[in-house]
Amino acid sequence: MATRVAPDLIASDAPALPLHADAMPEDLATAPHAAAVAPPRHDTSGRLARWITALQPRNRLATLATRLALRRRGIVPGHRFFVHGHRPRLIGKGHIRIGARVNLRGDVAPVRIEVARGAVVTLADRAFLNTGVQVICHSAIEIGPHCRIGPDCVLCDTNHHPVHQGDKVRVAPIRLGRNVWLGRGVIVLPGVTIGDHAVVAAGAVVTQDIPAAQVWRGNPASFAKAVRCAPDFIRP
Numbered sequence: 001m002a003t004r005v006a007p008d009l010i011a012s013d014a015p016a017l018p019l020h021a022d023a024m025p026e027d028l029a030t031a032p033h034a035a036a037v038a039p040p041r042h043d044t045s046g047r048l049a050r051w052i053t054a055l056q057p058r059n060r061l062a063t064l065a066t067r068l069a070l071r072r073r074g075i076v077p078g079h080r081f082f083v084h085g086h087r088p089r090l091i092g093k094g095h096i097r098i099g100a101r102v103n104l105r106g107d108v109a110p111v112r113i114e115v116a117r118g119a120v121v122t123l124a125d126r127a128f129l130n131t132g133v134q135v136i137c138h139s140a141i142e143i144g145p146h147c148r149i150g151p152d153c154v155l156c157d158t159n160h161h162p163v164h165q166g167d168k169v170r171v172a173p174i175r176l177g178r179n180v181w182l183g184r185g186v187i188v189l190p191g192v193t194i195g196d197h198a199v200v201a202a203g204a205v206v207t208q209d210i211p212a213a214q215v216w217r218g219n220p221a222s223f224a225k226a227v228r229c230a231p232d233f234i235r236p
Contacts, residue, residue: 062087066104070096077102078125085131086110093117094137099125099145107131108151119157140173146234147176150184150202157190177212179234197229 063083069090070077078100085107090096094115102123104111109132115121116138123129124145132152135141139157143149158171172191176182180194183202194200195212204221213227 059084062106070098088113091115092119092137094119094121096120097122099123099127101126103128105130111135113137139171140175142173142175144176144178144180144196146179148181148235150182150186152184153182153186153188155188159190181235197227197233199227 059082062085063081066083066087067077067081069087073090073096075096075098077098080101081098082101082103084103084105086109088104088106088111091112091114094117096113096115097120102125105128111129111131112134113121114134114136119137120140121135121137122140122142124143124147126145127143127147127149129135129143129149130151130153133149134154134156135143136154136156136158141155141157143155149155155174155176157174158169160169162169170190174188174190175193176188177194177196177198179197181199182188183200183204185203186200186206187204188194188200188206192206192209194206194210195214197213198210199215200206200210200221201215201217201224203219204217205219206216207220210216210221213229215224215227216222217224
């Protein structure tokens, strides 16, 4: 008698029956084609978080509080003045001039501006002071337009104490020109003028004037190289 062989079900052309999700292996149940069948989900919480981030409510509140504190001192900042993070610490009875689009960033540590009676601090248009910057003014400190002051920099126009017996305390103005960039932790001492487009490398201590369009570094800071730029160059 001839033996009849059953057809190979695996190689059959008949369509496979769909498996129920509960009976599917975990890797098949989570395959991309299975996810494509699922209805789309709208992540409203993520969209709301993005909207809140864009509105920056905490920064706007800090900006408003700083504006009110400045107004109590008779100071009116320019338009689009903005504070990020902690409000700046304003100390002393001197005057502060603040131009348009000035930004003070205090997300890690607040900016600290100490200005003695009769002294003047000037923050020109689009000046940016990063977190932890200290401006200590007993005479005059001018930070020019488009200046970038890096984190933890110190600008101090006085040495506070005499070095030798019989010496006087030194007080001399500091002036930063246009588009100056101070790297992290730079210290600028009394009587220093820094020219337009100049760059001071991180950690430098500036004890003398820096000409325009030069890079200085070290302690005490000294010339490193020239800056290649057009006269109207502005750092982003």
